[in-house]
Every structure is written in structure tokens, then in C-alpha cells.
Amino acid sequence: MNAPKHMRMREKLILRVAAKSLLPFFFLFALYVQFHGDFGPGGGFQAGVIFAAGIVLYGLIYGIEAAQAVIPRIWVEIGVAVGVLIWGGTGIATMQSGGRYLEYGKLDPEHVVHGQHLGIMFVELGVLCTVASGMTLIFYLFAGRGR
Amino acid sequence: MSSYLGLWHYHACILLMMVGLFAVISRQHLVKKILGLTITQVSVIMFFVAMGKVRGGTAPILETMNHDEVVRQAHDVVFSNPIPHVLMLTAIVVGVATNALALSFVVRIKESYGTAEEDEVLAADHADSVAESAKEHALESEAT
Amino acid sequence: MMDVPIEALLFFLLLVTALTVARLRDLYAASMMTAIFSLLSAGLFVLMDAVDVAFTEAAVGAGVATVLSLGALSLTGSREAKKRAQVFPFVVVALTGAALIYGTLDMPHYGDANAVIHSHLAPDFIEGSAELEIPNVVTTVLASYRGYDTFGESFVVFTAVLGVILMLYRSKKDAS
Incomplete structure (x- = not known):
């Protein structure tokens, strides 16, 4: 962004080191929130936002080009659509196995509860994909507009 | 009068919403209006969540995974109502996405008008339309 | 308390x-x-x-x-x-707030366990979540009971992002 030269975050050593050492835990925590969402607070929406916050932190401190070198813009552009497609596709899959749209129980013919678990896992993955890519893409667009 | 005392949480949410609404109406900078909208949004969400609370209840998360145990627990323990939580959870994420859309409009307005103050934008629009109609008027009088 | x-x-x-x-x-x-x-x-x-x-x-x-x-x-x-203060916004906000507070007066009290919204639907959802062996009731309702609704919500996120792309997208060719 347009801050004067001496204010640029990418030249601050403490921020760089702290951010770099925190980032793996950001993404690990996002995955924990995603897959622990059945048992405690959490789920696709929160995990997606935390994931995007990790990328945004990296972009703020190392510059938008560095962030786009790690996760190119085209990936997140595709990711937004793929997330919605995963969700819609889960509905199609339940119809293929003889149920109604989004009737997860039919995903596992032997065990309704397992089918429900499977379906919820897929749709939560879809939400993660849409929200994480969407928030990252919005950040890329706002930050890229400044130059 | 004392029977209204149990409603003060709702009234506090409404008070917060009034502050947000005031920022939306009275402030001229468009980004400030969107910050006011954020405050309004959080207050409305809080109003809904407050309706789901049960005094003495706990968060709607069951404790054990043993099937019979869980079914018994669902009857014995008082849980707060999970439905407002679900509705508002998605509303927050959708809210930030739509806020971003509004901010992108503000950015475009700033780029084409050179200002993000509402009254200056309106004044520029007004000056434009006055100039336009004057030009049309001149063309018409030329033609006749 | x-x-x-x-x-x-x-x-x-x-x-x-x-x-x-x-x-x-x-x-x-x-x-x-x-x-x-x-x-x-x-x-x-x-x-x-x-x-x-x-x-x-x-x-x-x-x-x-x-x-x-x-x-x-x-x-x-x-x-x-800096702009001068106006009276009109105060009046509008005060009227809106008064109307909303008047609307809450016949609501059940905060935390009232006998309120109508706690006696239908919610107990069914909690029991259903127990039968599905998913401890977090919110996740069950979000993904399974209200699946269509949440699908719509993620579609709204998709649409909003699409809008931001349309407003702010700048290709490498435009920038140069």
C-alpha cells in the first residue's frame, strides 16, 4: 500500500521473524478448527476465515507479490467457484445414490450415520474452500488496486 | 414497570444499533458509513443471539460420544437454543463479503470523483446535470 | 445471576x-x-x-x-x-429506537426457558444431533438440517466476491 518508505512493514525485522514463525500454526489451527468442527466450536466458515487471515498476514508483512507467489491469484479465483461446486456436487452425489438432494444419509448405503458424517465433511470442505479463497481474493484485489 | 427490567439486554442491543444507524445517516465519508453499518450489523446479530439464550443453560455442545449417554444427556441438560446461532454464524461471514463489495464501490467512487465524501459526490453530480441541461438548452435554441 | x-x-x-x-x-x-x-x-x-x-x-x-x-x-x-451537526439524524435515530423498544415490550424476558422459540424445533435438533453422534449441535443444524440455507449462504459469498472482482479487477495489461 501507499505508506512512506520508512513505514513499510517488510523492513521490520521483528515483524518478519514473528510472522514467519507464527504462520504454520495459523494454518494448523485452521485445519484443527475445520476437522474438529463436529466436536467443538468451529467449522468451515471459521476455518476459512482463519486460513485467509494467515495469507493476509503474510501479504501485509512480506508484500502482496510474495503472497501471490505462494498462492497465485488464479488459484483463489478458481477456489471460490470450486467450493460452491463441491457443495452442489455433494447434493448430486446423494441423488446418484438414490436419495433426495443433500440427503447425506444415502452416501453410505449400510450406515445412515456414517453417510451423514461423510456428507457434512464434504460440505464443510466446500465452505472452507469458498470462504478462504473468497477472503484472500478480496484482499488481493484491494491491495493490488493501490499500485 | 419492573416486568420490563428483564428486557434490558434487548434494549442495550437496540441502543447500540441506534449508534450505528446514526453513524450511517449523519456521517459524510462513505467508509465511515460502512463502519457504522458494521456496528449496526453486529448489534442486530447480538439481538438475535440474545433471544436464543436460556438462563442456566450451556453452549449447545453435547459432552459424550456414547450413544445412549448422549440421548439421555440431551434430555437432562439445559442447552441454549442453537437455531439463532446457526443463522447468525452464516450472516457474519456473508456480512463481511457484502461489506467488501460496498467498500469496492467506495473505491471506484473515489477514483472517478476524486472524493469519498457523500455531499461532495452529490454536488459534483448536480453540477454535471446542470451543465448537461444547459448544453441541451443551447443546442435546442440553436436548432430553432 | x-x-x-x-x-x-x-x-x-x-x-x-x-x-x-x-x-x-x-x-x-x-x-x-x-x-x-x-x-x-x-x-x-x-x-x-x-x-x-x-x-x-x-x-x-x-x-x-x-x-x-x-x-x-x-x-x-x-x-x-469536519461538518456541522444536524438535527435530522438525531430525530430519525430516536424515532427508530423508540419504535424498536416499543416492539420489544411484549417479548419474553432474556433467558426465559419457557419462551416459545425454545419449546419447538430446538429440542428436536438437539436430539437429532445426538442420534447422528455429532456433539456440536450447531454443526449438525448448519450442514444437515439447514443444508439448503447454508448452500445459499456460500453462494452469496461467491456472488459478493464476483461483484468485487467486477469492480476492482485490473489485469496486467491495464496496469502498464
Whole structure:
């Protein structure tokens, strides 16, 4: 962004080191929130936002080009659509196995509860994909507009 | 009068919403209006969540995974109502996405008008339309 | 009844923060205050037993939303011009608030276990979640019972992002 030269975050050593050492835990925590969402607070929406916050932190401190070198813009552009497609596709899959749209129980013919678990896992993955890519893409667009 | 005392949480949410609404109406900078909208949004969400609370209840998360145990627990323990939580959870994420859309409009307005103050934008629009109609008027009088 | 002083304190802090946001003319400071507003409200959501909502509000409000408004401010300028105070907004806000407060007067009290919304649907959802062996009832309702609704919500996120792309997209060719 347009801050004067001496204010640029990418030249601050403490921020760089702290951010770099925190980032793996950001993404690990996002995955924990995603897959622990059945048992405690959490789920696709929160995990997606935390994931995007990790990328945004990296972009703020190392510059938008560095962030786009790690996760190119085209990936997140595709990711937004793929997330919605995963969700819609889960509905199609339940119809293929003889149920109604989004009737997860039919995903596992032997065990309704397992089918429900499977379906919820897929749709939560879809939400993660849409929200994480969407928030990252919005950040890329706002930050890229400044130059 | 004392029977209204149990409603003060709702009234506090409404008070917060009034502050947000005031920022939306009275402030001229468009980004400030969107910050006011954020405050309004959080207050409305809080109003809904407050309706789901049960005094003495706990968060709607069951404790054990043993099937019979869980079914018994669902009857014995008082849980707060999970439905407002679900509705508002998605509303927050959708809210930030739509806020971003509004901010992108503000950015475009700033780029084409050179200002993000509402009254200056309106004044520029007004000056434009006055100039336009004057030009049309001149063309018409030329033609006749 | 242990919660009441904490709730009152949090509501008071929220009110002070909101008033500060409305008053500040330095918009960078105002967006940071909005982040603080979100964090405080997340604390209040925990007291209202809405842990999932609190989690989301903390992650969204204090994380992504603040970065976005700061990003927008760096493009639009961060000083608000000084304008004279007007009476009209006060009147509108006071009327709206009075109407809303009048509307709450016949509502069930806060935390009332006999309120109508607690006696239908919600017990079924909790029992159904137990039968599906998923401890977090919110996840069950979100993904399974209200699957269509949440599908629609993620579609709204998709549409909003599409809108932002249309407004702000700049290809490498345009930039040069």
C-alpha cells in the first residue's frame, strides 16, 4: 500500500521473524478448527476465515507479490467457484445414490450415520474452500488496486 | 414497570444499533458509513443471539460420544437454543463479503470523483446535470 | 445471576466504543475501534452461550474485516472533513429506537426457558444431533438440517466476491 518508505512493514525485522514463525500454526489451527468442527466450536466458515487471515498476514508483512507467489491469484479465483461446486456436487452425489438432494444419509448405503458424517465433511470442505479463497481474493484485489 | 427490567439486554442491543444507524445517516465519508453499518450489523446479530439464550443453560455442545449417554444427556441438560446461532454464524461471514463489495464501490467512487465524501459526490453530480441541461438548452435554441 | 455485572460492563464498553467510532474523524483509528467493538461483542456472545458465533465474530471482525477497511482507506484517504451537526439524524435515530423498544415490550424476558422459540424445533435438533453422534449441535443444524440455507449462504459469498472482482479487477495489461 501507499505508506512512506520508512513505514513499510517488510523492513521490520521483528515483524518478519514473528510472522514467519507464527504462520504454520495459523494454518494448523485452521485445519484443527475445520476437522474438529463436529466436536467443538468451529467449522468451515471459521476455518476459512482463519486460513485467509494467515495469507493476509503474510501479504501485509512480506508484500502482496510474495503472497501471490505462494498462492497465485488464479488459484483463489478458481477456489471460490470450486467450493460452491463441491457443495452442489455433494447434493448430486446423494441423488446418484438414490436419495433426495443433500440427503447425506444415502452416501453410505449400510450406515445412515456414517453417510451423514461423510456428507457434512464434504460440505464443510466446500465452505472452507469458498470462504478462504473468497477472503484472500478480496484482499488481493484491494491491495493490488493501490499500485 | 419492573416486568420490563428483564428486557434490558434487548434494549442495550437496540441502543447500540441506534449508534450505528446514526453513524450511517449523519456521517459524510462513505467508509465511515460502512463502519457504522458494521456496528449496526453486529448489534442486530447480538439481538438475535440474545433471544436464543436460556438462563442456566450451556453452549449447545453435547459432552459424550456414547450413544445412549448422549440421548439421555440431551434430555437432562439445559442447552441454549442453537437455531439463532446457526443463522447468525452464516450472516457474519456473508456480512463481511457484502461489506467488501460496498467498500469496492467506495473505491471506484473515489477514483472517478476524486472524493469519498457523500455531499461532495452529490454536488459534483448536480453540477454535471446542470451543465448537461444547459448544453441541451443551447443546442435546442440553436436548432430553432 | 453471576453474569449480569459482566454483561452490563461489556455492554457499557461496547456503547463507549460505538460512540467513539461515530465521533472519530481519523478513519484509521475508527476502523481499529471497530475491531475492538467486534472483539468485545465476541466476549458477550460467549456469555450468551453462542461459542460458534463468538469464534466467527472474533476471526472475521478483528481479522479480515479490519484489514479490508484499512485497505479501502489507503485508497480513499483517511480524514473525514469536519461538518456541522444536524438535527435530522438525531430525530430519525430516536424515532427508530423508540419504535424498536416499543416492539420489544411484549417479548419474553432474556433467558426465559419457557419462551416459545425454545419449546419447538430446538429440542428436536438437539436430539437429532445426538442420534447422528455429532456433539456440536450447531454443526449438525448448519450442514444437515439447514443444508439448503447454508448452500445459499456460500453462494452469496461467491456472488459478493464476483461483484468485487467486477469492480476492482485490473489485469496486467491495464496496469502498464
